[in-house]
Amino acid sequence: MEKKYTIKKYTRGEGFSQVVDRVAVERPLTIFLNSLELITLMCSPQHLDELGIGYLVAEGLIKKNDNIRVSVEESKGLLQVEADEINSASLQGMGRRTITTGCGKGAYFYHLNDRRQRTVVEDPSVVRMDEILEGMKEFQKQSQVYRETGGVHGAALKLLGRDPIFREDVGRHNAVDKLLGHCALQKYKTEGAVLFLSGRISSEIVIKGGRIGIPILVSRSAPTSLAIDIALDLGLTLVGFARGRSANIYSHGERIE
Amino acid sequence: MEKKYTIKKYTRGEGFSQVVDRVAVERPLTIFLNSLELITLMCSPQHLDELGIGYLVAEGLIKKNDNIRVSVEESKGLLQVEADEINSASLQGMGRRTITTGCGKGAYFYHLNDRRQRTVVEDPSVVRMDEILEGMKEFQKQSQVYRETGGVHGAALKLLGRDPIFREDVGRHNAVDKLLGHCALQKYKTEGAVLFLSGRISSEIVIKGGRIGIPILVSRSAPTSLAIDIALDLGLTLVGFARGRSANIYSHGERIE
Numbered sequence: 289m290e291k292k293y294t295i296k297k298y299t300r301g302e303g304f305s306q307v308v309d310r311v312a313v314e315r316p317l318t319i320f321l322n323s324l325e326l327i328t329l330m331c332s333p334q335h336l337d338e339l340g341i342g343y344l345v346a347e348g349l350i351k352k353n354d355n356i357r358v359s360v361e362e363s364k365g366l367l368q369v370e371a372d373e374i375n376s377a378s379l380q381g382m383g384r385r386t387i388t389t390g391c392g393k394g395a396y397f398y399h400l401n402d403r404r405q406r407t408v409v410e411d412p413s414v415v416r417m418d419e420i421l422e423g424m425k426e427f428q429k430q431s432q433v434y435r436e437t438g439g440v441h442g443a444a445l446k447l448l449g450r451d452p453i454f455r456e457d458v459g460r461h462n463a464v465d466k467l468l469g470h471c472a473l474q475k476y477k478t479e480g481a482v483l484f485l486s487g488r489i490s491s492e493i494v495i496k497g498g499r500i501g502i503p504i505l506v507s508r509s510a511p512t513s514l515a516i517d518i519a520l521d522l523g524l525t526l527v528g529f530a531r532g533r534s535a536n537i538y539s540h541g542e543r544i545e
Numbered sequence: 546m547e548k549k550y551t552i553k554k555y556t557r558g559e560g561f562s563q564v565v566d567r568v569a570v571e572r573p574l575t576i577f578l579n580s581l582e583l584i585t586l587m588c589s590p591q592h593l594d595e596l597g598i599g600y601l602v603a604e605g606l607i608k609k610n611d612n613i614r615v616s617v618e619e620s621k622g623l624l625q626v627e628a629d630e631i632n633s634a635s636l637q638g639m640g641r642r643t644i645t646t647g648c649g650k651g652a653y654f655y656h657l658n659d660r661r662q663r664t665v666v667e668d669p670s671v672v673r674m675d676e677i678l679e680g681m682k683e684f685q686k687q688s689q690v691y692r693e694t695g696g697v698h699g700a701a702l703k704l705l706g707r708d709p710i711f712r713e714d715v716g717r718h719n720a721v722d723k724l725l726g727h728c729a730l731q732k733y734k735t736e737g738a739v740l741f742l743s744g745r746i747s748s749e750i751v752i753k754g755g756r757i758g759i760p761i762l763v764s765r766s767a768p769t770s771l772a773i774d775i776a777l778d779l780g781l782t783l784v785g786f787a788r789g790r791s792a793n794i795y796s797h798g799e800r801i802e
Contacts, residue, residue, distance in 0.1 A: 289697075312697050312715050313715075314715045329716070329719065330715070330716060331714055331715060331716055331719045332697060332713065332714040332715045332716075332719070334713075334714075335712060335723045335726070335727070337726065337730065338712070338722075338723040338724075338725075338726030338727045338730060339714070339719055339722050339723050339726055340726065341725075341726035341729050341730055342721070342722035342723055342724065342725035342726025342727070342728075342729065342757075343719075343722045343726070345725055345726065345729050345756060345757055346721070346722055346725050346752075346753035346756050346757060347753075347756075348756055352725075352728065352729040352757055352758075353729075353732065356729070356730075358730075440569050440589060440745075455592060455595070456589065456591075457588055457589040457591075457596070458569050458570075458571045458587070458588060458589045458745065458747060458769050459586070459587060459588055459589075459747075462586065462588045462589070462596055462600075464599070464603070465595075465596050465599035465600045465603055466592045466595040466596050466599055467595075467599065468595075468598075468599035468602055468603050468609075469592070469594065469595030469596055469597065469598035469599025469600070469602065470592070470595045470599070471599075471609065472598050472599065472602050472609040472610075472613070473594065473595060473598055473613075473615075475610065488697075488715065490715060490716075495603075496603035496604075499602060499603050499604075499605055500599075500602055500603060500609055501609075512715050
């Protein structure tokens with residue numbers, strides 16, 4: 289369930305130190321139903337048989353009291369399910385899809401993508417850690433209210449020389465998409481941009497950030513293992529556990545001083 | 546952004562009272578790209594142009610500096626995007642999909658579904674509110690640790706006459722799917738079952754709960770408007786803001802005493 293990473297920890301007044309951090313593992317699980325490749329879920333690699341069956345039942349593809357056979361190849365992230373009866377109406381138009389751990393919408397997952405589509409973010413901007421911690425504090429103030437009263441997620445984007453933009457949505461990834469859409473519509477440059485998130489940093493958010501060229505992602509929560517691996521690869525700076533006076537840097541710390 | 550519902554509020558020692566609660570609106574937005582129906586996102590109905598463009602850019606379907614035209618029909622939940630260039634590799638196999646606000650995986654949304662597939666949960670079980678609040682307290686204790694250290698979401702299921710089952714995952718809906726899969730694999734009966742969630746109750750979780758026949762869903766956070774509407778329709782009991790000595794009942798309070 290956990291993977292170890294050597295990261296940089298920052299504490300105000302003490303500066304940076306190197307520490308080993310344990311991070312929740314995120315992995316793909318591809319589900320085959322009666323030999324048909326159905327979907328790839330990004331998940332924690334435990335209870336994979338339950339996950340596959342639960343997904344199929346909850347999506348209405350098979351019935352819970354049906355005669356079901358399951359086999360898992362854990363190392364390959366494959367789950368084969370055989371059922372006597374499939375609900376073909378629910379299957380229609382499903383196609384082969386990859387859905388990420390985050391909040392919906394990640395149709396094409398990085399590692400399944402054509403690597404030629406991958407764009408490395410080569411942004412030489414440097415941001416002070418104090419600015420990041422201050423930005424997080426402001427963002428927390430704004431998003432707290434929404435989370436508590438309405439169950440709405442927030443995200444904020446700080447572009448160089450501009451006031452932070454704040455968006456909220458019942459779907460967490462939607463708030464991020466709204467910010468990215470704002471940049472695209474306004475044709476804003478994303479050099480030195482910092483994206484503030486309230487929740488966990490999953491692989492999907494990293495891919496989204498990379499696609500629009502946002503170099504720095506900050507959350508008060510933890511990243512997943514795959515989020516770190518992809519951020520390392522795509523040249524993105526991941527900052528997690530940004531709380532009060534301290535934060536962890538999980539990748540590309542050269543942008544933080 | 547908000548819709549009003551008349552709900553029952555419970556406070557230990559004071560009993561039940563009727564109050565008006567404001568709930569975050571959740572609505573579908575169907576995105577067309579160059580006249581091709583692409584996806585339906587469940588979202589908060591604000592900044593819909595940004596959401597659509599951000600989604601398309603973040604998924605690699607269009608480029609952020611491309612020449613993009615957008616038009617929104619807000620009342621119908623439709624967004625038309627015209628772009629000079631589409632990334633056909635990212636489009637491949639996408640099909641027509643509905644993705645919910647939650648954490649991925651909700652391919653077939655209720656209201657787009659054949660209504661004949663809908664199954665109303667007719668479970669006459671009655672559970673005491675005190676048991677629900679105690680169960681929530683236990684669940685909170687277990688899930689707190691995971692959320693704080695690993696950014697992992699938890700969910701718990703209490704079946705009649707059994708100890709609660711706890712599952713965790715980097716994807717919140719995966720934890721729920723694991724619990725549902727556990728029931729299906731063990732062929733457990735779900736009469737009188739209570740599902741405990743740490744986060745917001747979105748429409749997707751309600752649909753999942755309904756498909757497996759879990760009559761009572763409890764969260765310490767808020768439900769969305771669509772979650773309530775669907776729960777009312779499917780005969781599910783939604784309890785939100787279950788914290789300490791009080792909770793709100795959003796639908797089918799006849800199961801709570």
